Amino acid sequence: MRKSLFIFLGLAFFLSCGKLEHKSPYDPDSPLSLQAKGKISGRVILEESDDNSGVIVSLKGTSLTSISDKDGNWAITEVPQGRYTIAVSKENWEYSEPMDVEVGIGEEVFAGEIFLKRLRGSLSGKIVLEEAEEHSGALISVQGTPFAGFSNRDGNFIISGVPTGTYDILISRSGYEEKELLGVKVSANSIIDVGGGSPISILLQRGEVEGYAFLEGESDHSGILVSVEGSGKTGITDSYGHYIISLIPVGKYNITFTKDRFEKKIITDVVVSKNQTTPVDDVRMLVSRGSIIGKASLEGSSDHSGILITVEGTSYTGMTNSSGDYLIQNIPVGRYNLVATKYGYEDVRVSNIQVEANRITSAPSITLNFIPGQIKGVALKEGKNTHENIHVYLEGYSYLDAFTDLNGNFTITDVPAGTYSLVAIAPEPDYVVYYHPEPVVVYPDGLTTDVGTFTVKRPPYPPIPFVVYQSGITSATIKWYPNNPTDELIGFNIYYQSYEDPSLILLNSEPIPPSGGYVQTYSTSITEEEKYHFFSLSAIDKDNLESNRSEKLGFELMPYYSQTITDLPLTPFNSPFAIAMDRDSENVFVTNSGNFYVSVINTSTESVTSTVLMAGTPQGIVASSVADAVYVGIMDTGFQIINTKTLEVYFGGDDLAIGEHRLTITPDG
Known part of the structure; x- marks a missing residue:
């Protein structure tokens, strides 16, 4: 009774709970959409290829695909559980062994390596050698591949196992002209007649030419292209200039000689005979030449002359004029670099200037930056304790200047390298202009040139005349104060003018030396015919500096009375x-x-x-x-x-x- 009750209650509980649910992604009884997806991967290998990319891998009956990379690797993800057949495909390759694979819930499966064979076909044809009884020995080459074959006695040939694709076919045989067939397509498992069903004729060589061509100024004469016009035949010279061109049909030809950078040369009416070697006259090829024109300027200068322009790697040069223009002529054609140089300036390089035959090439404009240096020194004012504001500059380059400080120190900066004349001017008007006795050299190394200490001189003061009087019938005496320490003077100059002739005349040929006294005296003859006379004086110091002229003293020539009077009251x-x-x-x-x-x-x-x-x-x-x-x-x-x-x-x-x-x-x- 109790056992029956237990069974009844258990059955009632089961019926009350209903059917159990399956939601685990790894539960085979779960809905397919909830089950975990798997992955299939593998590797494809293409026959005779280092690049295994581009192979399409798919699962038959699904839309799931993958494309291999260069190494041939591929992978298909999100694969539901089940059994699949792998399909692979690539143009001009075949795969003949299907592969099945079983994928469990969430399982990753490596399908292994799949080999694809290249689809192949064959080439055939018939060669006919001109004027030959048997047609063997013609080499038929599939360009870009190792596949080739020879014609048999009847001229027939076949080349098997050629990978599918489109090729150019070259047919050659010693003593015959080569023949090229373009765009021959090889189909899978087919035999393609390269002649399209017709025999392929190969023409005999007719003759050849031989000779020498030389390059001007060169020891190596190789690389000259020798062309037989109208025949398509060419040859290239060796280092000795020798060439030979064969397979030329008989006839009369012009032969041209060309090489980059050299003038073209033509020899006319060369006769090519059958199976003969025709000698050609020696040829000398002249270098093709052109010119380079351009403009170069110097930083901070108005005169741009003297810049050397060199065609790098050659002996060809040019020099700029004051405007910076230059022209370099007779340069062999080619591509060159130009280098612009001038002492004291940074070199400038211009690359890739193409010189063309019989043309003038314009080079880009360039500017040379100077390498600055400095000039320093000490300028002193004669007779002064302070020496400020002396203007020191380089003659012809007034912008290169400086002013002295209280002690006379000065520095002129940013001076281009070169040789200069140094000038100094004191601000006071009674000082003379100083010119440095030696050229000042600034070197292109940024260093400082020291000109040392020099003195700006002040000329002596003008003498002070106080009387001029008639001291004879035709003579006059002038008296004056030196107005300078006489031990600093070497003498005086006396200048004379007359009313009738106002031109200035220096009376003394040599400076009149100081007499040592406070008053200086000098007598001179005068022209009796001229009534009015004027005198002025200047002083000359030991630096040979002459003062300004004094004020004029004048007198009127009068009838002269000369009498000695004695016994006058004292x-x-x-x-x-x-x-x-x-x-x-x-x-x-x-x-x-x-x-x-x-x-x-x-x-x-x-x-x-x-x-x-x-x-x-x-x-x-x-x-x-x-x-x-x-x-x-x-x-x-x-x-x-x-x-x-x-x-x-x-x-x-x-x-x-x-x-x-x-x-x-x-x-x-």
Whole structure:
């Protein structure tokens, strides 16, 4: 009773739960869509091929495929469980052994190696050798392959086992012209007649030519292409220039000789005879030539001359003009590199300039950058303790310059290599321009050239003339102050002009040496015919620098009275200062700065009288040329007037008319 109850309850429980579910991907009872997928892989090998790619591998009855790589490997994924047949295919290859494979749930299966054989066919044909009784020995070659065959006595041939594809066929035999058949297609398991069903005729050689061709300027004469025009026959010379061309049908031909970089040469009317070797005259081929034109410039310069342009690897060169233009002629044709060089500048290289026969090739424009150097030194101002602002520059290159500091130091930078003249100018106008005595050389190495210490000189000051007077009938005496230490001078120059001839004349042939005294004196002859005379002076120092000329001193040549007067009273002539003669040359008036006198010398009686001025110390004295009067300048007070006839004295004050002029005395006398 209890056992029956247990069975009943168990059955009731089972019926209440229903059917069990199958959801595991590895449960064979699970739905197919839920089951794990498998993978099939393998390798294909193509006969006589290093490249095994491009083979299509598929599972028959499915859309699952794969394509092999270069090594032949392939793989098909997402394969449901089951049994499959593997199919492989590639054009011009065959696979004749099907392969079945079983794939379990989620299983990876390696199918192994599959070999594909190349599909093959055969080539056949019939060769007919011109004028031959039997046609054996013709070589039939499948170009690009090792497959070949020979014709038999009847000219027949067959080449078997040729892989399928399209080929060019070359037929050759000694003594006969070669023949080429293009685009012959080999089909699988077929015999292809390369002549398309017709015999293939091979023509006899007719003759040959032989000769020598030489290249200008070369020791190796190989590589000349020798062509028999109209025959298609060519030959190439060896290193000796020798050539021979065979298989030429009989006839008359022009033979051309060509080689890159050389002028073409033609020999006309060469006769080729049957089975004969025709000698050809020797040929000398001239080099084809062209020219290169271009422009090169120098950085920072307006003159671009002197740049050397070299055709690299040759002796051909050119030189630029001031504008930078150059032309190199008669260059053998070819491709060249150009190198531009100039001392002190960086070389520039231009590549791949093609020179063509009888043409001018334009090269790209180039610029050479200079290799800068420096010039330094010390410039001093003569007679100065500080030496700033001296302008130092290179002559002709004013932009290459510098200014000195307080100590005279200067540095000129960014100077291209070369040879220069150095100039220095002090800012003060009384200094002369300094020119460095030696050329200054800057080398193309970026180093500094030291010119050392030099001095910008200052010329001496102009002398100060204070009197010129007539010292004879045709002579004059000039007196002046040196205005410079006489031990620093080598002498003086005196320049002369006349009113009638204003041209400047140097009186002395050599500098007048200093006398050592405070006042310098020089006498010279003058032209009696010329009435008005002017003198000026300059000083010359030991550096041979000449000062500016002094102010002019002039005088009027007068009738000269020369008389020695003795036994004159001493007192009036203690301090003679100035002298004047009246317009009639009757009296000579001498001022005496030591006493208040003007002494009067009568030129005829040689008498001396003293006219006492009312006040003041007499200084300068001037005689009127239009009135009987002399005018005496009185220190600190003005003028006094002496009547040259009566010797009476009049006060003139500080405002006085003399002829057409009015003279005013200023408060400082």
